[in-house]
Amino acid sequence: MKNITSTQNAYIKQLVQLKDKSRERKKSGLFLIEGEREISLALKGGYELETVLFNPDIISEEKINQLINDNIQVIETSADVYQKLAYRSTTEGIIAVAKSKNHNLHALQFKTETPLVLVAEAPEKPGNIGAILRTADAANVDAVIIANPKTDLYNPNIIRSSVGCVFTNQIAVGSTSEIISFLNSKHINIYCAALQASVAYHTQDFTNPTAIVVGTEATGLSNEWLENSSQNIIIPMQGKIDSMNVSVAAGILIFEAKRQRNFK
Template identity: 30%
Template sequence: MEHIQSTKNSRVKEWKKLLSKKDRDLTGKYIIEGEHLIEEALRTNDVIEIMIQENIQMPDTWIMKNSPSVTMITADISKIISDTKTPQGVFAVCRKNEPIIDLTKQIKFLLLDGVQDPGNIGTMIRTADAAGIDVVIMGEGSGDIYNPKVIRSAQGSHFHLPIVTGDLHTWIETFKKSGIPVFGTSLEGAVSYKEVSPTDSFALIVGNEGAGVAREILNKTDKNLFIPIFGKSESLNVAVAAGILLYYLRK
């Protein structure tokens, strides 16, 4: 096992760069932190290398499926390659992937239009995973799914279901050709979600925290839905709304 002690080591600099979206996009890699996330990642073919702080023992629950390299690092290095105030001391570098979608098998979709808050994105990925959604699609203007805050919020769901990026207009046309109903979310020109029946297949679109789903996208859906507000709040958090609708719509 290699042991890196210098914070100026070239590999440490490479790991640190992965905290930047620009470098994640350039390299096709991203970094994750924490025992639980790494354990989930190791069930896939995504893990390239693992870094463990010198005072931490590798968990027995980790199954080293593809024998990634393991490097011992110092606490100072942990602080450099972590985006948290209290690093957990265990990290992994993973490869980004772009799954192939098969509409004959994957029939329940969550689409995000311009959602930017990392916590909301991660929570919706995690909720989609729990609700048995087949694919999450990130539209233009949405945040980066490999942002460390998104990854922490999703709690390992990145490794459970496909997450892709793409043009939502194109996806809507594809769904319509495949007979998959498309539901938007809006406070205007919409019907209560309980006026539609749960279904075997659907595509649900949720939008930006402030602006909602773009009007040009709402104009292309089969039906737009709203969740009634019974109290004094003006609206629901987008992640909460997505959770309610995903669980209701699935048959």
């Protein structure tokens, strides 16, 4: 088994670039996954691992062998090297180098004739994206689509804040125009969370093919979404403000759709 003890090792420097820079992740098609649970979910989600690095002071080689198969390269690292690669302040001693998936819209496959899709337009904060993905996983939606993404899906903060749900959801990305065209081609009704020309969300029938679309708290949805909406919907607010966190709003709307579908 290979052992790396120097933080100046060329391969380690390359992995640090993968951790820190979106450009490097996109160019190489590789990214880092930290943590046992996250790696396990990635494997279940069909992700291919290239290498696993571990620190034996934190996790045993036996546990590594239980998690992965024999075809994956395993590298033992010193504590200094591991800390150089780790994103979290508290960690589990294991990091994997994984291959990115294709997130093209047309790679989406729906297993039902009445899919439930969650669309988020231009979410900026990785923490919000992670929370949206956790909500989507909890509701077992058919797909999550990110319109005009501001950060790549394999940002380590998205992986962390989604607790690995970036690997459990079927995810696609595209421009607003591309996504609207795709949804229309699949005859999926578009329900936009918006203040303008809206009706209370619970008055709508979400048992048909449905896309629930949410925007940012600061600017809401773009006009293109509003012009192509089947119906704008609103969550009635009883306090002093007129908006809530996007991941909270997405959860309320998605679980109303699940309630109408008897949680199927």
